[in-house]
Amino acid sequence: MAVPDEEDASLRGRKRGERGKRSEDVLPDRVPRACVVQRHVVLHGLRLEGLEVPAWLVLQNGRRPAGTCGRVRREVVEVEPTEDAEVVVSYQADIGAFRDERAAAIRARPVAHQIAKAPDGVGRVVGDRIQDSIQRMQISVNVRDDGDAHRSRATLAKRGAFLLAAAVWIVSGALLWRTEVPSLQLAELNPQSFFASEQLARIADYRRVTRALFLGSLVVQGAVLAVFAWKAAGLAEAVSSFFRGRIPTGVVLGAFVALALWLALLPLSGVSHWWRRRYGLSRQGYDGWLRDEAVSLAVQVVLVTLAVAAFMALATWLGRSWWLAGGPALALAGTVYLLAYPLVVQPLFNRSEPLPDRELAAKIEVLAREEGVTVKSVEVTDASRQTTAANAYVAGIGPTRRVVLFDTLLDGRFTQPEILSVSAHELAHVGRRHLWKGLGWFALIVIPCVAILARVTERGGGLAEPAAVPLALAVAFALFVVTLPLSNVVSRRYEAEADWIALRTTDDPASFVQLERKLVLSGLADPAPPGWFSFAFATHPSAMKRIAMAEAFRYRSRAGS
Numbered sequence: 342m343a344v345p346d347e348e349d350a351s352l353r354g355r356k357r358g359e360r361g362k363r364s365e366d367v368l369p370d371r372v373p374r375a376c377v378v379q380r381h382v383v384l385h386g387l388r389l390e391g392l393e394v395p396a397w398l399v400l401q402n403g404r405r406p407a408g409t410c411g412r413v414r415r416e417v418v419e420v421e422p423t424e425d426a427e428v429v430v431s432y433q434a435d436i437g438a439f440r441d442e443r444a445a446a447i448r449a450r451p452v453a454h455q456i457a458k459a460p461d462g463v464g465r466v467v468g469d470r471i472q473d474s475i476q477r478m479q480i481s482v483n484v485r486d487d488g489d490a491h492r493s494r495a496t497l498a499k500r501g502a503f504l505l506a507a508a509v510w511i512v513s514g515a516l517l518w519r520t521e522v523p524s525l526q527l528a529e530l531n532p533q534s535f536f537a538s539e540q541l542a543r544i545a546d547y548r549r550v551t552r553a554l555f556l557g558s559l560v561v562q563g564a565v566l567a568v569f570a571w572k573a574a575g576l577a578e579a580v581s582s583f584f585r586g587r588i589p590t591g592v593v594l595g596a597f598v599a600l601a602l603w604l605a606l607l608p609l610s611g612v613s614h615w616w617r618r619r620y621g622l623s624r625q626g627y628d629g630w631l632r633d634e635a636v637s638l639a640v641q642v643v644l645v646t647l648a649v650a651a652f653m654a655l656a657t658w659l660g661r662s663w664w665l666a667g668g669p670a671l672a673l674a675g676t677v678y679l680l681a682y683p684l685v686v687q688p689l690f691n692r693s694e695p696l697p698d699r700e701l702a703a704k705i706e707v708l709a710r711e712e713g714v715t716v717k718s719v720e721v722t723d724a725s726r727q728t729t730a731a732n733a734y735v736a737g738i739g740p741t742r743r744v745v746l747f748d749t750l751l752d753g754r755f756t757q758p759e760i761l762s763v764s765a766h767e768l769a770h771v772g773r774r775h776l777w778k779g780l781g782w783f784a785l786i787v788i789p790c791v792a793i794l795a796r797v798t799e800r801g802g803g804l805a806e807p808a809a810v811p812l813a814l815a816v817a818f819a820l821f822v823v824t825l826p827l828s829n830v831v832s833r834r835y836e837a838e839a840d841w842i843a844l845r846t847t848d849d850p851a852s853f854v855q856l857e858r859k860l861v862l863s864g865l866a867d868p869a870p871p872g873w874f875s876f877a878f879a880t881h882p883s884a885m886k887r888i889a890m891a892e893a894f895r896y897r898s899r900a901g902s
């Protein structure tokens with residue numbers, strides 16, 4: 342608290358007058374013991390900036406309680422409330438000798454909830470050192486421990502920014518969540534009505550193992566990452582003896598983690614490949630499988646090292662608040678990845694070519710026009726290298742966007758109306774900008790996650806330290822798993838919208854239902870997986886839900902016509 346110069350000078354004068362007098366104990370209200378000080382101190386018009394409360398500090402003679410030495414005085418602070426009576430300082434104060442580090446405290450209470458600049462304005466009055474009797478006099482007004490209203494401006498600003506960010510998150514999420522699907526009462530369909538018992542039994546046998554392998558792979562990844570995070574300090578030291586500089590050390594450590602994860606998952610992936618071959622879902626040899634695994638390792642190492650290098654550089658330059666740039670940077674990287682995927686990543690695994698069947702291509706172009714979509718190309722990819730299951734997908738954004746059909750979809754098992762249903766679904770993803778919206782969700786999810794990542798790694802010196810890299814990767818994995826239900830519920834919602842638009846465009850629910858049936862059989866997909874599994878891990882509505890939507894569409898169009 343700033344005291345005007347005249348006040349200061351007069352205070353000093355009065356103190357000088359006190360020289361030579363011996364110390365007294367002063368007993369403030371509600372403070373059992375305090376040493377000091379001086380008599381007849383009167384601070385007039387003590388101005389508490391911000392609070393705008395004038396206060397008078399008066400020392401009065403008082404009775405001497407047991408255990409005190411010398412004469413005893415009691416101090417009282419008199420306070421006049423501000424005109425609007427919002428701020429009142431209570432009758433609590435305390436004058437303390439500086440030598441025991443006790444600051445006199447005047448607590449203000451009650452205080453209006455929103456005081457823009459309370460605490461900063463409240464400071465200390467420090468009197469000069471006076472020989473013999475008074476070491477130093479200090480009065481500080483302490484309003485900090487008086488409840489939530491007393492926050493520093495910085496805390497208030499942070500809270501405000503947090504609330505604003507939360508509001509932006511909710512509004513963006515609500516806007517992205519909207520789809521064209523009307524509210525439908527989907528029937529609970531029984532898989533037995535659409536599939537033979539042997540087919541369902543075979544699917545159940547196959548899926549029991551793939552589900553266990555999938556959950557096992559999550560556990561293995563978590564365990565490997567936990568071990569690395571635990572042993573990070575020693576590893577970082579070992580690596581740093583070969584590589585100079587913190588960022589190269591961190592990048593190498595990140596690459597090691599990626600390699601270790603790949604090695605740990607390789608047996609599970611091998612079992613999975615064996616299992617797929619056993620059920621006729623893959624005709625790929627083990628050499629081809631291993632080659633694909635090696636390529637995906639290379640892709641992962643590149644992505645991990647790029648991310649580690651970028652985040653460590655940001656943490657080095659920007660310190661604790663690196664996440665403010667790191668979150669948006671990751672969202673931007675996601676955009677670049679989607680843009681580059683069909684040109685850079687996909688060709689590493691499969692070859693694609695424009696759909697050779699011109700008649701089919703023309704029909705797909707008609708569908709595209711009906712959905713108001715312009716797609717550069719409809720392609721066929723040689724997915725049969727890896728799988729016998731049929732599928733299709735959209736890839737790329739903006740100039741690189743394309744609809745890609747698996748060649749397994751065109752091998753004669755599917756009729757043309759069924760292929761057109763798939764195509765209409767994929768075109769709807771393009772037309773409703775699902776990849777862009779997905780990027781929007783990616784940003785909404787990763788920005789808070791990067792903030793959490795920064796917070797967690799802060800303790801060990803932050804992500805500028807290479808030893809924090811394994812922990813950061815472990816936390817990133819944990820956040821990925823924890824946010825899966827959110828990203829998957831969004832995915833299922835967009836898939837449902839694409840189904841609905843496909844049904845509307847083709848107006849052929851019978852072919853749609855047949856398509857769903859055949860997709861289930863070609864990929865041995867569980868038509869109605871356990872609820873918990875779908876909630877956490879399913880990117881698409883179950884086949885039974887999709888068929889139920891086709892039934893709902895049929896019912897509505899009949900009612901409408």
Ligand SMILES: [Zn+2]
Pocket residue numbers: 766767770836839
């Ligand atoms: Zn889809």
